[in-house]
Amino acid sequence: MMSLMRRATPNYDGVRVLWDNRNVRTERVSFGQVRYQPGGYCGPRIQRDYELVVIHSGECRVRVDSARMNLRIGFAYLFCPGHREHFQFSQTTETHHSWCSITPKFFSAALRRELETAPATGVACSETFQRILSAAFLSRPSSTRVIEALGMALFAEFLDTARQTHGLERNDECVQRALRVMEDHFGEEDCLAVARGAAGCSVNTLIYKFRKQTGLSPARYLWKLRVEKGMAMLAETGLTVAEIAYRCGFKNPFHFSRLVRQHHGCSPRELRRRAWA
Numbered sequence: 001m002m003s004l005m006r007r008a009t010p011n012y013d014g015v016r017v018l019w020d021n022r023n024v025r026t027e028r029v030s031f032g033q034v035r036y037q038p039g040g041y042c043g044p045r046i047q048r049d050y051e052l053v054v055i056h057s058g059e060c061r062v063r064v065d066s067a068r069m070n071l072r073i074g075f076a077y078l079f080c081p082g083h084r085e086h087f088q089f090s091q092t093t094e095t096h097h098s099w100c101s102i103t104p105k106f107f108s109a110a111l112r113r114e115l116e117t118a119p120a121t122g123v124a125c126s127e128t129f130q131r132i133l134s135a136a137f138l139s140r141p142s143s144t145r146v147i148e149a150l151g152m153a154l155f156a157e158f159l160d161t162a163r164q165t166h167g168l169e170r171n172d173e174c175v176q177r178a179l180r181v182m183e184d185h186f187g188e189e190d191c192l193a194v195a196r197g198a199a200g201c202s203v204n205t206l207i208y209k210f211r212k213q214t215g216l217s218p219a220r221y222l223w224k225l226r227v228e229k230g231m232a233m234l235a236e237t238g239l240t241v242a243e244i245a246y247r248c249g250f251k252n253p254f255h256f257s258r259l260v261r262q263h264h265g266c267s268p269r270e271l272r273r274r275a276w277a
Helices: 109-116 127-136 144-166 173-185 191-199 203-214 218-236 241-247 253-264 268-276
Strands: 015-025 029-046 050-057 060-064 067-070 075-079 084-089 095-102
Touching (some): 029 144, 029 268, 050 144, 095 144, 109 173, 173 191, 173 218, 191 203, 191 218, 203 218, 241 268, 253 268
Antiparallel strands (some): 029 095, 050 095, 060 067, 060 084
């Protein structure tokens, strides 16, 4: 049985759809392609998975939290769980796009950290990426192992291409050590201090390298991580907002609620209502 987080929510899969193919899927990996009529849209929704989106023709503008961007044809864009998304497609022409989504628990903690630091500006689809995507739609619906292997291969190719084109520093051990501590101890009061100590470099060096790799300082990244962990708990557990806030390292539920509203435009209770709808 699917978890509460994966139950259908209004507009999650789009409106004004001409045709779609969502049959290539397992419980953990889903490949799909869809063609929208002019004026079609998807969302607003809270992303549940890690999802790669590719526009083949038409136009797409998307808002993620407070950021807006236009998706370029032939580029792959990564969308991460816990963020509020609203896709708006061309008002004058049909828009065709494909995607691959994978549940967060299918990735290792190390891969999740790498995905969270991938560029938001999109990555040009390599020939290998396109071949993997095409192969997925030729798979038999019952081929669970094949579909899941292709999904992981698609994400691996995306990350490899991103590293080559954006100069991501995957092997910077200072940053990786700090990220591991944050992932494992995000709810603890001294998490940031422990992460700085584990990094094995000066505070200024860590801040510089952290910003270069993630776009955020270590402190801001930790608060972002705590918000995302809290949002996952809202969707997946019956804990109260206060209990979630304390478990995620907030001193009080008001701070947690303020950051959730700041990043996603609504209260924690509203996010839970949408996830459980």
